[in-house]
Amino acid sequence: MKWVDVDNEMPDIDQEVLILIPVANRSNIENGVYRGNGVFSGAWCTRRGEGQSYKVSHWMPRPKLPIEQGG
Numbered sequence: 001m002k003w004v005d006v007d008n009e010m011p012d013i014d015q016e017v018l019i020l021i022p023v024a025n026r027s028n029i030e031n032g033v034y035r036g037n038g039v040f041s042g043a044w045c046t047r048r049g050e051g052q053s054y055k056v057s058h059w060m061p062r063p064k065l066p067i068e069q070g071g
Helices: none
Strands: 016-023 026-036 039-041 058-061
Touching: none
Parallel strands: none
Antiparallel strands: 016 026, 016 058, 026 039
């Protein structure tokens, strides 16, 4: 899977994805859900209490979780 630039393509509405958010010369990778109109929801999408949104720069489909084998 590859990262997709939000300037080139957006996921389907309500699709769960991984999102890349540049913050203070670093990048945070978080779970997110695309809500449409360029809006993602997720833990880092809005700073708590400050009302300012972080900009998502890239996204990718979430990989499938590993299947646990019974032991």
